[in-house]
Amino acid sequence: MRRKSLIFPIMGMQIILILATTLSHYYIEVNTLRDTLSVSQQSKAEDIHFIVESIIEKETSKLSGLSKALKNRSDLINGIAHYSSTHDIEPIKKAMDMLFPQLEVDIFQVADRGTTIIYQAHQGQSLSGKQEIHGVVEAMLAEDILLASETSSGWAIRAIVPAFRGNDLFGTITIGAWLNDDFAKNISSATEVEVTIGSQNGIVASSLPKKSRSFVKTDIIRKSISTLKPIRKDYPEDMKVTHYAPMEIANEPFCLIIEIDTKAVFELLEKNKTHIIKVSILILILALSVAAGITMVILRPLNQLDKKAKKTVRDFSGVDLKETEGNEIQTLVRSFNVMVETISAHITERRRAEKELQQHKETLEDLVHERTIELSKSNDKLTRTIKELEWRTNEILLLNKLGDLLHACDTEEETYIIFIKICRQLFSRDSGYLTILDDTQKMLKVVASWGDNPPIETEFEQNQCWAIRRGKEHFVQNPDIDTVCSHTNGIPKNGAICTPMSAQGEVLGMIHIAIGDYELDKSEQEKKQIIESKFMLVKSMVERYAPSLINLRLRETLRVQSIRDPLTSLYNRRHMKEALEREARRVDRRASSLGMIMIDVDHFKMFNDSYGHEAGDKVLRELGGFLKKSIRGEDIACRYGGEEFLLILVEASMDNTKKKAEEIRRSVKKGLKIKHQGKILSITLSLGVALYPMHGETTETALKAADEALYKAKALGRDRVVSVPDIKEEV
Numbered sequence: 001m002r003r004k005s006l007i008f009p010i011m012g013m014q015i016i017l018i019l020a021t022t023l024s025h026y027y028i029e030v031n032t033l034r035d036t037l038s039v040s041q042q043s044k045a046e047d048i049h050f051i052v053e054s055i056i057e058k059e060t061s062k063l064s065g066l067s068k069a070l071k072n073r074s075d076l077i078n079g080i081a082h083y084s085s086t087h088d089i090e091p092i093k094k095a096m097d098m099l100f101p102q103l104e105v106d107i108f109q110v111a112d113r114g115t116t117i118i119y120q121a122h123q124g125q126s127l128s129g130k131q132e133i134h135g136v137v138e139a140m141l142a143e144d145i146l147l148a149s150e151t152s153s154g155w156a157i158r159a160i161v162p163a164f165r166g167n168d169l170f171g172t173i174t175i176g177a178w179l180n181d182d183f184a185k186n187i188s189s190a191t192e193v194e195v196t197i198g199s200q201n202g203i204v205a206s207s208l209p210k211k212s213r214s215f216v217k218t219d220i221i222r223k224s225i226s227t228l229k230p231i232r233k234d235y236p237e238d239m240k241v242t243h244y245a246p247m248e249i250a251n252e253p254f255c256l257i258i259e260i261d262t263k264a265v266f267e268l269l270e271k272n273k274t275h276i277i278k279v280s281i282l283i284l285i286l287a288l289s290v291a292a293g294i295t296m297v298i299l300r301p302l303n304q305l306d307k308k309a310k311k312t313v314r315d316f317s318g319v320d321l322k323e324t325e326g327n328e329i330q331t332l333v334r335s336f337n338v339m340v341e342t343i344s345a346h347i348t349e350r351r352r353a354e355k356e357l358q359q360h361k362e363t364l365e366d367l368v369h370e371r372t373i374e375l376s377k378s379n380d381k382l383t384r385t386i387k388e389l390e391w392r393t394n395e396i397l398l399l400n401k402l403g404d405l406l407h408a409c410d411t412e413e414e415t416y417i418i419f420i421k422i423c424r425q426l427f428s429r430d431s432g433y434l435t436i437l438d439d440t441q442k443m444l445k446v447v448a449s450w451g452d453n454p455p456i457e458t459e460f461e462q463n464q465c466w467a468i469r470r471g472k473e474h475f476v477q478n479p480d481i482d483t484v485c486s487h488t489n490g491i492p493k494n495g496a497i498c499t500p501m502s503a504q505g506e507v508l509g510m511i512h513i514a515i516g517d518y519e520l521d522k523s524e525q526e527k528k529q530i531i532e533s534k535f536m537l538v539k540s541m542v543e544r545y546a547p548s549l550i551n552l553r554l555r556e557t558l559r560v561q562s563i564r565d566p567l568t569s570l571y572n573r574r575h576m577k578e579a580l581e582r583e584a585r586r587v588d589r590r591a592s593s594l595g596m597i598m599i600d601v602d603h604f605k606m607f608n609d610s611y612g613h614e615a616g617d618k619v620l621r622e623l624g625g626f627l628k629k630s631i632r633g634e635d636i637a638c639r640y641g642g643e644e645f646l647l648i649l650v651e652a653s654m655d656n657t658k659k660k661a662e663e664i665r666r667s668v669k670k671g672l673k674i675k676h677q678g679k680i681l682s683i684t685l686s687l688g689v690a691l692y693p694m695h696g697e698t699t700e701t702a703l704k705a706a707d708e709a710l711y712k713a714k715a716l717g718r719d720r721v722v723s724v725p726d727i728k729e730e731v
Helices: 007-070 072-086 089-102 136-141 181-191 219-225 263-317 328-408 411-426 465-469 524-563 571-588 604-611 612-631 656-673 699-713 726-731
Strands: 108-111 117-123 145-151 154-165 168-178 195-199 201-208 233-234 240-249 250-262 433-439 442-452 457-459 474-476 495-503 507-513 594-601 634-643 642-650 674-676 677-680 685-692 721-723
Touching: 007 145, 007 154, 007 168, 007 181, 007 240, 007 250, 007 263, 007 328, 007 524, 072 089, 072 108, 089 108, 089 233, 089 474, 108 154, 108 656, 117 465, 136 195, 136 612, 145 250, 145 721, 154 201, 154 495, 168 181, 181 195, 181 201, 195 219, 195 442, 195 474, 201 612, 219 240, 219 634, 233 433, 328 524, 328 656, 411 442, 465 474, 465 495, 495 524, 507 524, 507 726, 571 594, 571 699, 594 612, 594 656, 604 612, 604 677, 612 656, 612 674, 642 656, 642 699, 656 685, 656 721, 685 699, 685 726, 699 721, 699 726
Parallel strands: 685 721
Antiparallel strands: 108 117, 108 168, 145 154, 154 168, 195 201, 195 250, 233 240, 240 250, 433 442, 433 507, 442 457, 474 495, 495 507, 594 642, 594 685, 634 642, 674 677
16 A cells, blocks of 8 residues: 555656646747747848948939039039139039039038139038038048038038139039938838937937937947947837847948837747647646646556455455455465566567557558658758749849949940840840940830840840830740740740839830740749849839939030030030140150141121121031041041141141131132021131140140231231231231
8 A cells, every 4th residue: 555655746846847837838938939030120121231231322423423514514614714803703603503402412502722612513401611511621622522421410421523614713612411310211212211320429320200219328329339240129018129230321430220110029039939838738738637647657566566466365265455454475475476477468468569569660660751751842842942042142232243244334335244144144044135224216226235145236126125104124935925025036945034224214225035945844833923123123223324324414414514615516625735745645655746727707796786696606616527527537526716727747747737727718708608697698717727735745736826826817808727827928
């Protein structure tokens, strides 16, 4: 009977062990789920931080590119130079008011050499006062400066460049964008997350309403900026998590604050905790049931042994063991017999249990085999996922490389080469080509291609491409079902993609990609995923390429406007001086000569008074076109000023220069006829000829000699050619 009492502590130990196992299972599962959700939130915050940095980098790159273009804006530079001597602000105001809507910036300022603002244009907050021109002194000493600084009206990103004409510095030009709530709202719209930008002094810009910004802590912003480490702040009672991440804007330290709503995560955690509790309770009930069953199995033979021992004692001795001790030997012998019977029954039960255990073992082996196969499949899937992530990372790196290289391009042709090189890496097993729209002819011209499927034509009309017609991507997979563009060279088995390029409402061109046959062994679902991936990749490339192409064209337009006369399309006086110095150095090296022909339209003032300035402008325009056609490709035609023109003949002798001048005089007199209001008008020219270095040790003295010869021709009755030697002979 004493042995029966050992069952109860054993049962207690089993219950304690089962409870400990169940609680451990609940604790491990809950913590694992909580850690997984926390890592997911952190990854989301890092992705948003990367996207915000890319958006800000794009904005600063835009400011930097525009500021460099403004350095070649002659009307603005000339206006600043004019103000330094006359204090007349009208030329600057006219140039800035015309440029400001085109630049799409918030701040446009001009300062003189004393760092005082001359004139400014802005959107949003206003700027005034000398103290607002941060970085001007540095810009006086450097090429240009890009900075983010705090003004009395708030933070701004500004690009500052010095205004030079020749070697003379007249002031600085500043363009910029406000780093304010509108800036943050634009970023929030792109990322679909509420963002806040902070500095050492607190919040700079935020997409949140002002009453909802109390969660942002200035001390945490300072700590994140000073340590250059991201900081996470949890608010369990509000079900929110705030991430503080350091960042730079134009070399100035800031902190990006992102508030992530964890309500959905908290609800998911509570839901799974409830599920885990239910599973743990079920495990506890099953374990207790098994323990109770085992205890009952253990108690049964002991009870049988006790009953048989008592019955044996009563049968053979007639003594009740509860009342008398009886014969102990007879009780042990009879008890031994009962024990032998019990052991025999136990052995039978054990064999049966071993048989069941063997069957259970075989079942477990089959289950392990199935789990092994599933694990192998999961491992293969994970391997494919890792390879896909590596490819995605490579795509992102190549796209960033494309953006960096495009910002460094000086000509549109350079962008074609860079774009196709990146296409060869991103679409290495595909074929395709890049087309650019020619506005004058409304034709799409193929400027670059790659792969084994070249275009059938080098240029075609824009309505031959359905992507240009629809204004969005056009995919052709089955020619019997899908509409096929007539410019394609057959349709590959995997299909073809046409993607239009446009920026600022202007169609720039189109990218065509023919998907290679290497995808034929893929399933329909995998093919669909690959095509969607290529759609997104081409769209990302176009989003980077189109703005860069627009910026390059704007820079080229500004450059041409700075060196060309708008009326005659000839080079202006500024470019004339640079060209003279350049060609003079060249003829000095080659021991040659440089011909100069100074031209003046005879009685041009009288012509204007008689027929009006419109007719005068038409005469100058027609004469400019005639002079451009009358000279060689290496010669230079310039408008010297008013009705005066200058021709620079490279490596020309005196005789050749005089012959060319006489030829131009006769051709203009006989052949240049201007139609105006039903009348045929004609003009005559007076021309002065000089030679460098024969008639001057410098280009200025030679040019002065040509001018004197021109005045001599006018004094002798006009409509004639006079050269410097002719003047000396008369003297």
